[in-house]
Amino acid sequence: MAKVYESILVSKPDAVPTPDCGLWTLDCLAMKAHRVREEIMYTGEQLRSLWIYRTFGVEGDAIAWFAGPCDVSGEALVDQVDAAAKDSIRAARMMHFVVEHFSGDLNHAILRQRLLVCMAAEVLRAEISGLRRVGDDLFVGEKKLSVSIATASPVSNLIHLAVNIDPTGAPVRACGLQEFGVDPWRFAERLVAAYVAETERMAKARCTVRGVP
C-alpha cells in the first residue's frame, strides 16, 4: 500500500484517489501469526532478534509456531536460574511459540509472557482438568506441561513458550498434550488467535483512555 502511495505521490500526483468516505485507513504493520509446517528442533538459537523475519520473511511484531523436539542446555540457556543449576530443557516433541515485539522493554516482555501463559491455560482448561498456572509454568497436578522464557534483544523483545506434546526425555516430572487427547495444532491456533486479538484490544485501550491527575 505504501508503494502505491509513493509512486502516486512522486510521479502521478493527479491520480491521488479521493476517499469516498471521511475515514480512510491504510494497511499497517499489524502483528502477524505464522504457522511453520516443517518440524524444527528448538535449541535456543531461535530466540534471537529477527529470527522470524530471516527464516520466514515475516516482518514486524509476530508470533511463529511449530512442532519439534527441544534440547537447550549450557550456554544456550537464557534463564540464568537454569544455567546456575546446570539444568537443561528437553522433550521429545513440543509445540513451540516464538514471539517477537519491536516495542517496549524487558518488563513489557515479561508481562506479555505471563499473559500468554494465562491464555494458554484459558484455552486448555476445558480439555485438561487439574491444569494450573504458576508464574510462567503450566502444571497438571505435580507434572510440568510447559517451559517459557522472556528476554530482550538489541532491537526487540522475545518470548519462547513451549508446551509438551510428548514429554519423553524431560529432566523433571512432566506430562504432554498427547496424553490428554488435545490436538496440538488446534490448541496452537486458538492460543495464537487469542493472543493476537488481545494485543490488538490492548492497543485500542491504550488509545482511548484519558490520563488522571
Next chain:
Amino acid sequence: MAKVYESILVSKPDAVPTPDCGLWTLDCLAMKAHRVREEIMYTGEQLRSLWIYRTFGVEGDAIAWFAGPCDVSGEALVDQVDAAAKDSIRAARMMHFVVEHFSGDLNHAILRQRLLVCMAAEVLRAEISGLRRVGDDLFVGEKKLSVSIATASPVSNLIHLAVNIDPTGAPVRACGLQEFGVDPWRFAERLVAAYVAETERMAKARCTVRGVP
C-alpha cells in the same frame, strides 16, 4: 531501617554492625496490600495518583481493596469509549481494587491490568462455572461480572478493577459474587496475594535473565 543506618553513619560510625553472613538484605519498598475495612463509594475520584498514600498512609507500589457501591458517570469516566457512549458505571455493591505502580508506562499498566483480570478469573473459576474473561472484563454467560480501567497519572500508573457483589442498578445485564455464593473478602484476599506474589516473581525473572543477540 534506613533511619538506623543514617544515624549510625553520621554520628556513631564505630557502631556499624558487621553482618554475620556474607549476604545482607535490607528492607525495601515492597509492594504493599492494604485492606480497607470501611465501605467506600467508588466515584472515580479514587483513581488518582497517591490516593492510597494520602488516604491510608501506605507508600509505594500498592493494592488497596474495599467494598462499596459504584457510581461513575460523565466527566469522571476515564475510558473515553464509555464517555463517548454516555455510559455510566453503577452497581449497588462491588469489591473494588485500586492498584498503583510507580514505574512503567501506560502500556505496562494495561498489561498488568489484563494479568490482574486473568488472575481474578483463575481465583473465581472453581466457584463460578461458566466464567469467562474477554479482555479486561469477566462474564458469566452473557452477564457482566466486573468493570476495569487502566490509566496513567503524572507520577504513576493506576488500575481499577471492581467485581460485582450485588449488581443491582448496573446499566447492562450483570451478575454478582453474591448469587454464586462467593465470599467477596475471601476472593479479594486470594486475588491480592496472587497478584503481589506474581509481581514479585516477575521482578525476580527480570533480574535473572541474560539478553540475546
Next chain:
Amino acid sequence: MAKVYESILVSKPDAVPTPDCGLWTLDCLAMKAHRVREEIMYTGEQLRSLWIYRTFGVEGDAIAWFAGPCDVSGEALVDQVDAAAKDSIRAARMMHFVVEHFSGDLNHAILRQRLLVCMAAEVLRAEISGLRRVGDDLFVGEKKLSVSIATASPVSNLIHLAVNIDPTGAPVRACGLQEFGVDPWRFAERLVAAYVAETERMAKARCTVRGVP
C-alpha cells in the same frame, strides 16, 4: 476482527478457521486519516489528547484535516516563545492538520513535526516556486505560509500544522495557497497520503534492522 476471534475463542472453539496459507495477518490499529468536511475555527482547543477520537470517533494514531479560520492567543498558545512575545496566530482561512501519536515522547513529536513540514514542502514545491522550509515554518520569499507546533499530552503526542489558504489578518507578512492557485484539498490529501505512508515505511524499517556493536 478482534471480536470475531473473541467469540470464536470463548463460545465456539470448534469453529476457529485454519488459515489456508502459513501467513495469517489480522487487522490492527493502523494510522488513520480523517477528512473533516465542515469548517472549524482553530483556537488551540483542538490540540489536546483524544480530541480526534472524541470529536470524530476515530481511534488510535490519526491525522485529521479541515479548513477554517485560525485565532490563537493568550493562554491558548502552546509555544512559550510566542506567549512570551505576546504574539497571536491568526488568518482568515487555513488548511489545518491535527496529528496524534500514542507512542513516543516529545522529542519524537518534534522530529515527526519536522518531517511533516518537509513533506508539505515536497508536495507544494512543484506548484509554488521560491518555497523554502526553515525549521517548522514554510516561507515563500519573506512571506510566511504556515504555522506549526508539536507538544505532549498526558497520554499522547500532538502536532498542529496549518497552511494559509487566505492569510488575511495574519500578524506577520504572510501568503496563502489561494494566491498560488493551489487546491488546498488536493494538497492536503497528497500530504496526508505521504505522511501515513512514511509512518508505515518507518515502522517497517524499525522491524527489519539489526543492532550493531
Next chain:
Amino acid sequence: MAKVYESILVSKPDAVPTPDCGLWTLDCLAMKAHRVREEIMYTGEQLRSLWIYRTFGVEGDAIAWFAGPCDVSGEALVDQVDAAAKDSIRAARMMHFVVEHFSGDLNHAILRQRLLVCMAAEVLRAEISGLRRVGDDLFVGEKKLSVSIATASPVSNLIHLAVNIDPTGAPVRACGLQEFGVDPWRFAERLVAAYVAETERMAKARCTVRGVP
C-alpha cells in the same frame, strides 16, 4: 571549561569569578561536525558505537563525513531486507555521512535519518532537476543516488547516509553527483550545517513548549 571550575572549586575557592551579567553560560557537549580529509572505504565497520570518537577523538553527538568507495555485503549488512535478498551495496566513490546520537531510541534514529535525507534533497534540489525522495532513498528519475540505514548500538544511535559521487559498480541503476556537476564537498558542508542547525533548533523547541491536557 569544566577543568577550570574543578580546580577553582577544590583548590582556589576564593577565585571563583563573579559573572558580570546575570546570565552565565558554560560550554557544553554540543553536536560536532568533523570533516575527514583522507579517503576511507566504507565497509559497514564504520557503523558502530564510538567509531567517530575512537577514530577522530571527537566526543559526543557528532556527524563525520568523508569521501571514498563503498563495499558492504554479507554479514556487514545491517538492513536485513538487503541481507535477505543477498544484496550488496557498492559504488566507486560516495560522499559518506556517519551520524551518532547518544540519546533517544531506534525510532528517534529512524526519524532523524528521514529528516537528514529530506534535507539532503533540499540542498541538492536546486542543482539536480528531477530529484525525488522516497523514504530514505534519493532518486533522479529511476536512478538511485543514495543509500542509507539507521540502527542502534548498546550506547547510541547511528545513521549512515551515502550519496554517490561516481556510481560505477552499483548493483542497481544509479547516478552520481559528478554527472550533475555538483561539488560533493560543497554539498556535504551545506547538508552538515543544515543538520546541525536543525538539531539545535529542535533542542530549543523541546525546551520552550508547554504540555497540553
Next chain:
Amino acid sequence: MAKVYESILVSKPDAVPTPDCGLWTLDCLAMKAHRVREEIMYTGEQLRSLWIYRTFGVEGDAIAWFAGPCDVSGEALVDQVDAAAKDSIRAARMMHFVVEHFSGDLNHAILRQRLLVCMAAEVLRAEISGLRRVGDDLFVGEKKLSVSIATASPVSNLIHLAVNIDPTGAPVRACGLQEFGVDPWRFAERLVAAYVAETERMAKARCTVRGVP
C-alpha cells in the same frame, strides 16, 4: 548561530564558510546558570515547568538562584509526606536554587537532587564544621540547614533546594548561613559552578563509554 546557517542555506548557498580545521563546533543549548538579583519570596509557585524561561527568558536546562523568604504550605506542598503531616516550610531568608532539566524522568531528577545536595555539603564543609547530609537535607548538629524537593512536570524535571540564610520562623530547629559567617552569594556561585561543571562532565562520560555484555 542557527539563524546564520539557515539564511546561508536558503538564500546564499555560495557563502557557506569552509571551516579551517577538521573539527567544527556549533553553539548548543548548554545548561545555563542565572543569578536573580531581586529578592523573591518562594511559595512553591516557582516550581513549575518553564518558570525560568517565562520569568527570565533563559531557555533550556538551567539553574536559577535568588535570595528571599520562604513560605510554602497546604496545597502548594509537593512532598506528600509534608502535606500528610500538615507541615509547612518557612524561613525569614533563604538562598533558593530552582533547577530545570528537559530530559530524563523523575528518578533522574531525584538522583540529580541528591547530587546537588552532596555538592552543597562539599562547598560548605570547609566553612561549617559539623555539617552533615542526610538524604536531601543538610544538618549542623541537630539543626536543619536546608529543604529540598524533586518532582516532574509534563515537559521537564524540577528541583528546589533552599539553604537558610536566616532561619527565623522555621517550624523545626534550624540554623542559617548567617550564623556561620558564610557569604550566601559566594556559596551559591560556587555550588552553581560545580553543578554545571558536573553536569557537563557526566554528559561527556555518557558519550565515551562502551557497553558491556
Next chain:
Amino acid sequence: MAKVYESILVSKPDAVPTPDCGLWTLDCLAMKAHRVREEIMYTGEQLRSLWIYRTFGVEGDAIAWFAGPCDVSGEALVDQVDAAAKDSIRAARMMHFVVEHFSGDLNHAILRQRLLVCMAAEVLRAEISGLRRVGDDLFVGEKKLSVSIATASPVSNLIHLAVNIDPTGAPVRACGLQEFGVDPWRFAERLVAAYVAETERMAKARCTVRGVP
C-alpha cells in the same frame, strides 16, 4: 514468601491467612549487599551483567565488595578515554565495589556512580584530611585514591568503584587507605550501608511526591 502464596493459591485455597492488621507487606526483591571474603583480582571481566548472580547467587539489584589487586588494560577497558590514551588501571590491592541495577538507563548509572563516589568521600573525610572529589575520582592532594566507571549491559546498569588500599604499581601518582590508617573493611561496610539506605530513601521519595504543572 512468593512460594508460600503460590502453593496456597493453587492447592490449599482455604488456608490463605487473613492478615491481622489492615496493612500487609510481602518480601520483595530489595537491593542486596554481599561481602566477598576471598580475594579477587579485578580485570574488568567482573563488570558484566549478572556477574554477581552467577558468581554468588545473589539476585536482583546488588552491591558486592571484595579486596584484591587490579589489572585492567587494552580491550578490557570500558572507558574509551582510557582506551584511547592506551592507559591501564593497576594497583597492588584495592577495595572493589561492583554495583548492578536492573532498572534505569546509562544516565541513571552515571548519576548513581557520582552519588556513590560522593558518599565514599563523606565516609572517608573524617579519617583522611585533604580528601577531595573531582567527578568520579577521589584525590588526596594530587594523589589519586580511586578509579571508577559506569556503563550499561543489555539487561542492567553497572558501576565499578575501587579505592586503593596499597597503590603500588599504579600508573599515576596515587595513594591508598593503608597509609591513612583506614580499615578498608570498615570503610566498605559503612559505604555500602549508606548507599543501600540512600537507594531505599530515594525509592520512597519517588513514591511520595506529586507532579507539578
